[in-house]
Amino acid sequence: MTEALPWPTDLLLSPDRRSLTVSYDDGQVITLAAEYLRVESPSAEVQGHGPDQKQLVPGKASVAIRSIEPIGNYAVRLVFDDGHDTGIYSWRYFLELHRSEANLRQAYLAALSAAGLKR
Numbered sequence: 001m002t003e004a005l006p007w008p009t010d011l012l013l014s015p016d017r018r019s020l021t022v023s024y025d026d027g028q029v030i031t032l033a034a035e036y037l038r039v040e041s042p043s044a045e046v047q048g049h050g051p052d053q054k055q056l057v058p059g060k061a062s063v064a065i066r067s068i069e070p071i072g073n074y075a076v077r078l079v080f081d082d083g084h085d086t087g088i089y090s091w092r093y094f095l096e097l098h099r100s101e102a103n104l105r106q107a108y109l110a111a112l113s114a115a116g117l118k119r
Helices: 032-039 091-115
Strands: 006-015 019-024 029-033 066-073 076-080 088-090
Touching: 006 029, 006 088, 019 032, 019 076, 019 091, 029 032, 029 091, 032 091
Parallel strands: none
Antiparallel strands: 006 019, 019 029, 066 076, 076 088
16 A cells, blocks of 8 residues: 655745745645755756766756746646756655755765866
């Protein structure tokens, strides 16, 4: 049997458009930075088509979310002010990003440093 996932009850874009807060019906409230959402976009452009094809996305420290577009009842498309608009963020993906944020962020910063790039 699969575990039922919490369902989103609210999406709130911060006034500066640099963070997104997702509230779930189980009481969880998570806030994710636009930069983090952008560099971890679920799009093939960022994630590639296999586990070792993920692209490093530098220079997004001040990226903002331009708009949020519903995709059925399971996800949203985030449109960023740098033109990126191909990521479809499912409710599950938001939770996965939240749960993995410390590890993914540390790996991202290390990869930027190794490549001589900046946020």
